[in-house]
Amino acid sequence: MLKSTIKRSMIAAGITASMLFTTAAAAEETIKVGILHSLSGTMAISETTLKDTMLMLIDEQNKKGGLLGKKLEAVVVDPASNWPLFAEKARELVQKEKVDAVFGCWTSVSRKSVLPVFEELNSLLFYPVQYEGEESSKNVFYTGAAPNQQAIPAVDYLMNDLGVKRWVLAGTDYVYPRTTNKILEAYLKAKGVAAEDIMINYTPFGHSDWQTIVADIKKFGAAGKKTAVVSTINGDANVPFYKELGNQGVSAEEIPVIAFSVGEEELSGIDTKPLVGHLAAWNYFMSVDAEVNDSFIEAWQAFTKDDKRVSNDPMEAHYIGFNMWVEAVKKAGTTEAGAVQDAIIGVTVPNLSGGFSAMMPNHHVTKPVLIGEIQDDGQFEIVWETSGLVAGDAWSDYLEGSKDIISDWRAPLSCGNYNVKTAKCSGQNME
Amino acid sequence: MTRLLFFITLFFCFVNPLQADTASDFDAALEQLKQKNFALKSDAIKIIAVSGNPQARAVLDAMLNGGLFMRKKEKDLVFAQKQGSNYQLTAILTGEDLGQLKKRKMKKVGINNTLRSELRSALALLSLNNPDPNERLAAVNNMLGAIDTVSAATLRDSLENENDSSVQEVMRLGIALSDISSNDKKVRLQAISVLDGNLYPAAWNSLTHLMEKEQDQAIKDAARQALHSIDVKRQMSGIAETLFFGISLGSVLVLAAIGLAITFGVMGVINMAHGELIMLGAYTTYLVQVILPDSPGTALLLSIPLAFLVSGGVGVLIERGVIRHLYGRPLETLLATFGVSLILQQLVRVVISPQNVPVTNPEWMSGSIEINSVLSLTLNRLYIIAFCLLVFAALFFILKKTSLGLQVRAVAQNRAMARAMGVRSERVDALTFGLGSGIAGIAGVALSQLTNVGPNLGQSYTIDSFMVVVFGGVGNLWGTLVAGMTLGIANKIMEPWAGAVLAKILILVFIILFIQKRPRGLFPQKGRAAEG
Numbered sequence: 016m017l018k019s020t021i022k023r024s025m026i027a028a029g030i031t032a033s034m035l036f037t038t039a040a041a042a043e044e045t046i047k048v049g050i051l052h053s054l055s056g057t058m059a060i061s062e063t064t065l066k067d068t069m070l071m072l073i074d075e076q077n078k079k080g081g082l083l084g085k086k087l088e089a090v091v092v093d094p095a096s097n098w099p100l101f102a103e104k105a106r107e108l109v110q111k112e113k114v115d116a117v118f119g120c121w122t123s124v125s126r127k128s129v130l131p132v133f134e135e136l137n138s139l140l141f142y143p144v145q146y147e148g149e150e151s152s153k154n155v156f157y158t159g160a161a162p163n164q165q166a167i168p169a170v171d172y173l174m175n176d177l178g179v180k181r182w183v184l185a186g187t188d189y190v191y192p193r194t195t196n197k198i199l200e201a202y203l204k205a206k207g208v209a210a211e212d213i214m215i216n217y218t219p220f221g222h223s224d225w226q227t228i229v230a231d232i233k234k235f236g237a238a239g240k241k242t243a244v245v246s247t248i249n250g251d252a253n254v255p256f257y258k259e260l261g262n263q264g265v266s267a268e269e270i271p272v273i274a275f276s277v278g279e280e281e282l283s284g285i286d287t288k289p290l291v292g293h294l295a296a297w298n299y300f301m302s303v304d305a306e307v308n309d310s311f312i313e314a315w316q317a318f319t320k321d322d323k324r325v326s327n328d329p330m331e332a333h334y335i336g337f338n339m340w341v342e343a344v345k346k347a348g349t350t351e352a353g354a355v356q357d358a359i360i361g362v363t364v365p366n367l368s369g370g371f372s373a374m375m376p377n378h379h380v381t382k383p384v385l386i387g388e389i390q391d392d393g394q395f396e397i398v399w400e401t402s403g404l405v406a407g408d409a410w411s412d413y414l415e416g417s418k419d420i421i422s423d424w425r426a427p428l429s430c431g432n433y434n435v436k437t438a439k440c441s442g443q444n445m446e
Numbered sequence: 447m448t449r450l451l452f453f454i455t456l457f458f459c460f461v462n463p464l465q466a467d468t469a470s471d472f473d474a475a476l477e478q479l480k481q482k483n484f485a486l487k488s489d490a491i492k493i494i495a496v497s498g499n500p501q502a503r504a505v506l507d508a509m510l511n512g513g514l515f516m517r518k519k520e521k522d523l524v525f526a527q528k529q530g531s532n533y534q535l536t537a538i539l540t541g542e543d544l545g546q547l548k549k550r551k552m553k554k555v556g557i558n559n560t561l562r563s564e565l566r567s568a569l570a571l572l573s574l575n576n577p578d579p580n581e582r583l584a585a586v587n588n589m590l591g592a593i594d595t596v597s598a599a600t601l602r603d604s605l606e607n608e609n610d611s612s613v614q615e616v617m618r619l620g621i622a623l624s625d626i627s628s629n630d631k632k633v634r635l636q637a638i639s640v641l642d643g644n645l646y647p648a649a650w651n652s653l654t655h656l657m658e659k660e661q662d663q664a665i666k667d668a669a670r671q672a673l674h675s676i677d678v679k680r681q682m683s684g685i686a687e688t689l690f691f692g693i694s695l696g697s698v699l700v701l702a703a704i705g706l707a708i709t710f711g712v713m714g715v716i717n718m719a720h721g722e723l724i725m726l727g728a729y730t731t732y733l734v735q736v737i738l739p740d741s742p743g744t745a746l747l748l749s750i751p752l753a754f755l756v757s758g759g760v761g762v763l764i765e766r767g768v769i770r771h772l773y774g775r776p777l778e779t780l781l782a783t784f785g786v787s788l789i790l791q792q793l794v795r796v797v798i799s800p801q802n803v804p805v806t807n808p809e810w811m812s813g814s815i816e817i818n819s820v821l822s823l824t825l826n827r828l829y830i831i832a833f834c835l836l837v838f839a840a841l842f843f844i845l846k847k848t849s850l851g852l853q854v855r856a857v858a859q860n861r862a863m864a865r866a867m868g869v870r871s872e873r874v875d876a877l878t879f880g881l882g883s884g885i886a887g888i889a890g891v892a893l894s895q896l897t898n899v900g901p902n903l904g905q906s907y908t909i910d911s912f913m914v915v916v917f918g919g920v921g922n923l924w925g926t927l928v929a930g931m932t933l934g935i936a937n938k939i940m941e942p943w944a945g946a947v948l949a950k951i952l953i954l955v956f957i958i959l960f961i962q963k964r965p966r967g968l969f970p971q972k973g974r975a976a977e978g
Contacts, residue, residue: 060801177559188947218946221906223897224698226691226827227941234820239651251802251898258807262814262824268563285804292559388558391512396556398484 045088046081046350048073049108051101051119051129051140054093061329062121064280065143066091068330069118071318072337082344090114098128105129109138115350116141116340118333123147123191130155137352141340143332145275145297147194151409151422151431153356157379158336159329160298161407162198166245168384169273169296170199172399173243174206177271180240181212183232185248188217192247195275199245201413212240222252225259233263236270244272253277257290267292273386279325282393290389298368298382299331300395305369325393331367335382338364339374360425370404377422377431379407472497476505476523476538479555480516488561495568501538503572510565515552526552574600579610586616590623590648598624619646626652634665642672643679645819650676683821688938694827696934697834698896700927701889702907703914704838707926708882709761711915712858713875715769716780719787720911721904723883726760727753727890728899729794732803743808746891753887760790761883765876787904794901802900811895830892837888838927844881845923854878858921917957919967929968933957 050069052062073087081087090112094101101120108114109132116139120126123146133140133154145160173179184199186192196215203213214235216228236242248256253274260272273294279301282290301312311334316322343359344350363373372380381404387395410417410432419436423429430440471493478490491509494502508514508525515526515533524544526533533552535544557565570588573581589597598621605617622640625633634656641649653673660666702724709717730753731746738745764786772779811829814822845851853874856864865871890903897903918929933953940949964970 055800216945219950221898221902222946224695224946226694226824227688227938228946230687230691231942237647237651237820239648239655251900254802255897259824262812262826264814264816264822268559268566271559286806292562390554390556396558398558 045086046083046344047088047090047112047114049105049112049114049117049119050089050091051094051104051108051117052121053096054091055095058096058121058125061280062096064327065118065121065329065333067319068315068333069337071315072334074318075314076337076341082341083348083350094125098122098124101125101128102132105132105140106136109133109136115139115344115352116355118143118336120144121329126155139340139352139355141333141336143329143336145328147191148198148409148411149194149414149417151377151379151424153378153424153429153431154352155378156336156339156359156374157407157409158332158339160382160384161379161409162195162411163408164298164379164382164384164405165275165296166195166199167202168401168405169275169294169386170202170245172296172386173245173271173273176399177243178241179243180208181235181238181242182208182214183235183242183244184213184215185228185232185244185246186217187222187247187249187252188219189249192217192249195247196245198411198413201411201415205413218248218252220249220252223255225256226263229256229259229263229265232260232270233265236265242270244270246272246274247276248274249276253281254285257293261289267294267388277389278327278329279393279395280327282389283323283325285393287389287391287393291391293389294386294398295389295395296384296386297328297395298384299326299328299366300385300387300397301326302387302394302397303368303385305367307365307369308367311367326367335364335366335372335380339372339380343374356424357426372404375406376425377407377409378424379409381406472499472502479509479514479523480521482556484558484561487555487557488564491561491564491568495572503569505538506565506569506572509555509557510562510569512554512557514555516555517547518551518553523555524552571600574604579613582608582610582613583616586613586620590616590620590646593620593623593648595624619644619649623648623652626656631662631665635668638665638668638672642668643675645676645679645683645821647819650680679818680820683818686817687821688942689935690823690827692935692938693931694831694934695938696931697831698893699910699914699934700930701830701834701837701892702886703911703918703926703930704841704923705882705884705886705889706911707915707918707921707923708841708885709879710912711921711923711926712854713878713882714776714858714920715773715879716776716783717764717769717882718780718784718908719764719790720883720886721906721908722787722790723757723761723886723904724890724893724907725794725899725901725904726757726790727887728805728894728903729798729803729890730756730887731891731894732798732805732899735805742806743810746808746811746895749891750888753891754884755887757887757890758880758884761886762876762880764883765879769879770872770875787908791901791904800901802898805894805899807895826895830896833892837885838923841881841885842923850874850877854881913954913957916961917967919969919971921971922967922969925967925969932968 050066052066053059054063054066070089073089076082077086090108092104092108094104105117108117118141120129120140120142121144126142126146129140130152134152138154140155141158142155143158145165146157148161182203184196186196200213200215204210218228232244271292271294273296275296277295278297312326315326316324339359339362340355342362342364343355346362347354347358359374360376361374363371366372366382368383368385370383372382374380384401384405385397386399387397390396409422410420412418419434420432421435422431423433424431433440475490475493475497478486481487491506494505504525505514513525513527514523516523523538525536525538529546532546532548534546536542537544566588570585573585576582576585586601589601601617601620605614605621608614608617618640622637625637626641628634628637638653641653650673653669653676656669657666657673660669705723706717706720709715709720731749734749734752735742735745764783768782768786769779772782807826811826814824815828816822845854853864853869856867856869857871857874861871893903914930914933915926917933918925937949937953940952944952
């Protein structure tokens with residue numbers, strides 16, 4: 016009895032060993048792509064979708080014959096919404112799994128956490144979420160919106176099309192809203208808006224008692240000038256905020272709220288009645304009228320086996336980023352990071368709104384900017400779009416200290432923060 | 447500006463008898479609504495509004511409420527009403543039943559905010575002759591935002607036939623808003639007297655506007671007087687509003703803390719899972735709503751006793767399973783119940799969903815009561831305040847007037863003596879803890895109406911509850927009520943100038959200082975238990 020058990024376990028060990036061997040052998044023939052999105056914890060709600068998107072894109076690429084004659088292989092890890100763990104998992108992906116590129120991160124703090132890892136190991140990260148800018152790394156490609164691709168056009172729309180004269184900048188108290196509002200405040204003042212026509216308000220994460228703030232907004236808006244709220248309120252605090260607006264009788268026609276973090280995914284599953292008419296600014300909406308979008312949604316719903324599944328802006332960013340990487344690898348003929356970095360600049364791929372996006376020398380992409388109004392079915396009616404593409408600007412032109420800085424990763428400059436006045440490149444990671 | 451033009455066109459269309467060929471205009475306008483361009487749609491709305499077609503109102507109404515669709519195959523406009531997963535279609539002109547269709551086979555006639563307010567204004571003008579005075583009131587209110595000489599003239603005409611006093615009042619306000627920029631001094635003075643003390647925002651704005659450019663001293667004085675009386679009224683309303691916000695925040699705090707006032711206050715158990723018992727109550731509301739999707743009101747009422755049973759039951763289990771073994775060891779109780787709180791959170795994540803779940807407000811809880819133009823009390827908050835007081839009264843009654851309450855108080859004051867008198871202290875412990883937990887569940891039902899229901903709902907409320915109970919004085923129900931209300935009002939007084947983040951910090955600092963001075967809180971318990 017004992018003997019046979021030993022025998023059996025030996026056989027099992029042998030099989031496992033040989034299996035390990037074959038996977039190792041197979042690994043040499045595949046190109047590995049790392050996916051670094053939280054699958055548990057607070058950010059799982061948003062990031063799981065992006066992991067599925069990447070799996071679908073990789074699957075589709077393999078059906079098209081892979082890349083450089085090899086199959087692509089996805090390596091999924093779970094950094095569990097834990098910022099230091101992001102850095103550990105990134106190191107694991109690059110050093111242990113030897114992936115050739117990583118697609119991942121959502122919050123700015125997670126990106127800041129992995130940045131040193133990618134720079135140290137000289138690997139590539141594609142970051143798909145709108146962010147506050149003021150950063151440009153040789154190893155990171157920012158496929159989401161920079162402030163000038165979301166916040167600034169949104170304010171322009173409100174100012175020019177709706178005639179807004181008074182501004183409430185409301186946000187959650189952390190780095191993205193604070194930096195964005197700093198840029199917006201400087202921008203509004205440059206446009207001649209007086210200081211007393213700007214009201215700035217910060218609330219803690221998950222704030223639920225919006226009575227006073229909504230009453231203040233109402234008072235602020237009753238001064239006879241058209242008023243709008245520019246909201247960088249994050250996550251689920253939005254639901255009680257819009258509810259309170261509805262209850263206190265503030266309608267979107269009187270005081271519209273334009274949000275930068277509310278998309279289709281956030282709206283699915285909540286009662287959108289109090290939100291109808293409020294606005295959001297993105298580079299993509301699921302309701303975009305384009306053939307490429309229709310087929311993307313069809314593929315996505317088939318892949319997730321859910322015909323009610325929505326698509327959103329960060330998904331499109333991954334779509335663009337992944338295709339750019341594929342094109343760059345084809346162009347360079349290798350997946351080696353340095354070669355891809357050089358090759359990817361200038362690569363142009365179709366985006367989902369029917370146009371094309373290009374990778375700029377500052378590692379940001381060109382995109383159209385769309386403004387949508389929330390409808391009662393949780394979708395957006397597109398009410399405005401930029402006439403052309405907007406190139407992402409890493410360093411804001413409206414902030415003291417950043418307006419003289421440019422980023423250009425082409426030789427001979429090869430610098431993420433080159434000060435045109437002092438003609439100096441001040442290292443890679445200037446805050 | 448577009449709105450003004452719109453009113454002018456509307457007005458001339460009304461008085462213009464030459465508007466003959468309206469039927470074909472109406473059809474052409476319907477055709478135009480199919481366009482994507484919002485400016486074209488806006489023109490179409492104007493044409494439809496003045497077409498005099500009996501269906502005009504229905505079309506505009508359907509468009510405003512998202513019930514106007516274009517069939518992709520037939521390329522015609524229809525009314526559509528959602529029925530299950532399909533849409534029930536009706537022909538616009540004939541009212542003929544067109545059967546059902548999937549949403550994908552149609553395209554909604556989309557509108558934006560500009561169109562939405564144009565639609566409302568158009569519907570308002572169509573409603574000025576409505577037999578229902580409430581409709582007329584809403585219509586006039588809708589016109590106030592963009593009053594000009596033309597719409598004021600329309601109002602003047604309608605005022606003569608108006609017999610409802612509240613509608614008359616708003617109409618006079620509208621006329622005054624236009625008259626204030628008249629060239630005739632007497633008319634201006636007359637308008638000021640109408641606007642005097644009126645809280646409608648446009649009244650204040652047009653008066654300040656007048657102050658800036660008025661030459662005549664007498665009129666200036668009158669305007670200053672009028673502004674002053676508006677300011678005084680505004681301040682009064684402002685104070686009332688802050689008080690209301692404070693009381694409503696206070697009642698949320700009291701609701702969350704009152705269960706803890708029993709488990710911690712009376713029994714002395716540091717229950718870190720208190721917030722999770724609240725969360726269970728909120729999830730009970732969600733589950734009842736899932737079972738009864740069509741009647742959120744009934745579901746809400748039904749979930750009050752159910753949440754009490756669920757949370758109370760879990761509470762008894764926690765007491766029997768964990769806390770019972772740890773009486774007299776507060777540190778271990780703290781750690782053990784913290785563990786329980788994590789288990790309950792994860793349980794909800796695994797069984798239901800890690801995402802927030804939607805809990806709908808019943809119709810009678812949305813909206814607000816308007817006291818005047820600057821002060822309105824939101825209904826959901828009013829209900830929560832009333833509910834809080836009700837729960838407090840019920841709990842007070844149980845503790846003071848029932849034999850269970852008597853036993854609870856006896857065990858709390860002197861366990862050994864109570865046992866000597868024949869009180870089964872173990873059973874009383876379990877029931878007391880169950881009662882406190884059940885009340886926490888009821889608080890969860892109330893909170894589900896105000897905030898997001900998710901696995902993390904309870905966390906913040908545990909801390910707040912301890913704060914309230916400690917501040918109020920451990921073991922004193924009145925203390926909890928007064929403390930909750932005080933903290934709520936103090937928070938709301940500070941919030942406008944300190945901001946939400948700083949106000950919370952200041953409150954915490956205040957409580958720490960207060961506890962330094964009076965370690966037993968606002969209402970310290972007297973007697974032997976206090977020394978023990």
